[in-house]
Amino acid sequence: MKIVLQNNEQDCLLACYSMILGYFGRDVAIHELYSGEMIPPDGLSVSYLKNINMKHQVSMHVYKTDKKNSPNKIFYPKMLPVIIQWNDNHFVVVTKIYRKNVTLIDPAIGKVKYNYNDFMKKFSGYIITLSPNSSFTKKKRISEIIFPLKKIFKNRNTFLYIFSLFISQIVALWFSIILRDILNKSHDITYSFIMMISLVLFQTLSLLMKLGAQKNTNLLYESKISRQIFKGIFSRPLLYFRNNSVGTIIEKINLRTGIRDGILLKIFPSLLNFFTVFIVIIYLGTISFTLTLFLVIMNLLYMIFSFSLISIKRQANIQYTQQTIDFTSVVQEDLNQIEQIKAQANEKECVKRWTKKSAQTIFSYNKILNIDGITSAFNQGFNYICVILMMIFGIYLNQGNLVSIPDLIIFQSGISLFVSAVNQIQDVMFEISRLSIYGNKISDLLIENPQRIDNIEKHSNNAIILKDISYSYELNNYIFNNINFSIKKGEKIAIVGKSGSGKSTLFNILLGLISYEGEVTYGYENLRQIIGVVSQNMNLRKGSLIENIVSNNNSEELDIQKINDVLKDVNMLELVDSLPQKIFSQLFENGKNLSGGQIQRLLIAKSLLNNNKFIFWDEPFSSLDNQNRIHIYKNVLENPDYKSQTIIMISHHLDVLKYVDRVIYIDDKKIMIDKHNNLLLNDSYNSFVNE
Incomplete structure (x- = not known):
């Protein structure tokens, strides 16, 4: 299967x-x-x-x-x-x-x-x-990665790469032949010296061809596979990232290099080495058919036994992987609860749990070590036995003048070559199976999702118009059904409702981040360039403070007064001015040298800067105290400087309702939009805000 x-x-x-x-x-x-x-x-x-x-x-x-x-x-x-x-x-x-x-x-x-x-x-x-069912039909599917791989590897670079490997194999065989001739004294020293120099030159040529082909293939792989994967990821809708963790996506991205390396560094060399063995067999057969037959029989026996060991080792590796995954899951789960563990002094229980899981992992790893030890001992034992039997049999043939001592040295080299070829063909079988799985796992990222084209009416007085909008996670199970409303440019809107009512879903529909039925029309030209966003998952990047809040931080184009005004309005100017380099001060990754409330206020400032006209905030005040929250209400929502900017927000802080122009209230899949005071006449809304 x-x-x-x-x-x-x-x-x-x-x-x-x-x-x-x-x-x-x-x-x-x-x-x-x-x-x-x-x-x-x-x-x-x-x-x-x-x-x-x-x-x-x-x-x-x-x-x-x-x-x-x-x-x-x-x-x-x-x-x-x-x-x-x-x-x-x-x-x-x-x-x-x-x-x-x-x-x-x-x-x-x-x-x-x-x-x-x-x-x-x-x-x-x-x-x-x-x-x-009776109507069931079979269907073959070609993985999306096959076509770009053909483009990458079906060209001159691949031919040069394989040819360089072939030269390398021939040089190795040639070296054995020259060594045999030297021992047989078939040629003089000058001839042998010239042959050795030729070997070095051909080996150097092979290396240069190989490196050139690899570099060109890497560049082609980046343009055909990596770039397409990156485009495929960013073409995915928002819900794709909700359904897949960051770790899962990074794992998929990293698989692309595993596929490339598996083909270039394992499959091609191993297959070529295996086929080269047939050339060696033919050559050895010309020296001694009897010894060649003996060598082939011995290696067939080695192949049968080693395949069984490989199967056992593969099983042990899977068990070890499972134990490692289990251990990692326990560690991650406990670290996510570290505050509770510390508060309840449960450190000893955690150490005991981790120790038990780690011991299970070590037990599985020791099984792998045992198998590796058996495999290594078998390989060495096989080589010793094969060489001894070859020498005994060869000396017997030598006494009958059927082979020479130099011939036996060549056959001894043949044993190592055969064993290596058997091991490599096993690796190829495993690698092809592994790459098939990897290819299927990343195949969806090679498909670029078509992007929804925003409907724009740039001369409209409305920032956004929703017409007959419906949305469902499942067929016919609608969260919203045929909703219609509009928001004027410059309005400040708050979306409220009980937990799970669909606030985030409506927010994402307005922002154009999820697919829906119906039509959304925006009143802004170059919409995506003038949208400012504060989401619950946003954070700051490593770099200067100015780089984090201003898109174009060219010092000649910076409007320092405008930046300071916005920082003052979100109550951050005093803190920024106290920093050693003020707005050019460096922030750690994820803004770890700032508090959660400070990060949130900087993100609000960023959304208001950069010529943004359409602002979306998802719980922007969750980390703010009452003083900072009220400060932003009065200095942003009621400030004439921001009257041209449309702001739509989700907030569980209901004190904001007095500062916005209108409220969108979601209740039982129904949407009401009106001024706060008018909505208070509705029993459901009144009950919600006064709970």
Whole structure:
């Protein structure tokens, strides 16, 4: 079964679903199973899964089994593969049931094998089966990365790279031939010296060709793959970043170099080395067919045994990876709760928990060391035995004048070459499998999402007009349905409502960050260049203070008076002036040398500067005390200097309602927009603001 790795913890079930569809012959990537821009906030609901089942013509059955039975009684061969719940919060695919072990594919790490006891500890008891309907059709899918890879590697650079590797292999073989001739005294010293100089020149030529080809391929890879991935990431809607953590996205970005290095540094050299072995076999066959046959038989035996060791080591690596992931999860969870741990003096419990998890990781790692030790001992033992047998057999043939002593030296070199080729072809098989998984994992980033084109009426008196706007996370489950209103230029608007009412969703619709049904029209030309934003997740960058609040910080174009006026209005001028270099003072990463309230006030200042005319604030006062909050209300919201700037904000501080022109109140999927005093006549609004 083809392995599909999850993008994040939320879509592990979709990864399993994709694997089952692939098993039935329908290749579908995870991103193709999303019915919208993200998994709904409440997870994969029944209706969500029903829509996927209908789209891909499969039937789904979910049932709970008795965990008292052993796996071979719970799962019978004809029902496999199936999806099962794992550790109560995860999903995996069971592929094989053996007498004592269970093989499954975990979308977090890959194929894993468990004994019955360990399997039943993690198995939650729930089974999901999928079966094709009568209308089911098979579909082959070509990964989005294949086409750009062909463009990169199907050219002159690849030919030069492979040719340089081929020269290098020939030089190695040539060296053995020259050494044999020297020992046989076939040529004089001058001839041998010239041949050795030629070897060095060809090896140097090979190296130069290889470096040139690699550099050119790297540049081409950057332009065709890396740039497209970067464009694909930034073309994603906002909800993509809500559904994928920063770590997940960085992991995907880093996979691109793994694919390049795997092809250039492992697959190409290993395949060429393997094919070069056939040339060596032919050459050795001309020297002694008997010794060559002996060498081939010995290496076939080595290949069979080493493949079994590789399989065991791969399994041990997966288990070690899982233990490392478990340990990291525990550490991250505890560090996120460090304030509570310190307050409740739970440090000893944490140390005990970490020690236990770390010990499990070390146990898995020791298994890898044992396997590596066995593998190393086997390789050395094989080389010793093979060389000794080769010498014994060779000396016997030498006595019959069938081979010479120099010939035996060549065959001894052949043993190392054969062993290396076998090891490399194993690496190639593993690498191709790994790169296939990596390619599928980043394939969605190679697709550039079409960008919504903003509707603009630059001469309108309205900053924004919403017409028949509807939005839903799931089909027919609307959060908003056919809403209509407009906001005039220069208005100050507050969006309020109970938690979960849809304030952030409406805010993102107004800002144009999520897809919706209906039409939004803006009254500003070059809209995206004049928008100022303060969001809950924003922070400051490492650099000077001025670089953080002004887009163009060219000293000749800076309006210092304007900057100081805005800093004064957000109550930051006094603090900035107290710094050694004032507005040119350096800030740490994420503004760590400032308090949360100071960071928030600088972000508000940034949104008001840079010729921004359309301002969006999402909880801009969450870290501010009453004094600073009221200061901004009076010096920004009521200040005539900002009368031309439209400000739309979400705030749970209801004291701001007296300072804005109108209020958008969201209640039970309905939207009311009016002045604060007028809305107080509504019982629901009155009750909300006076709770």
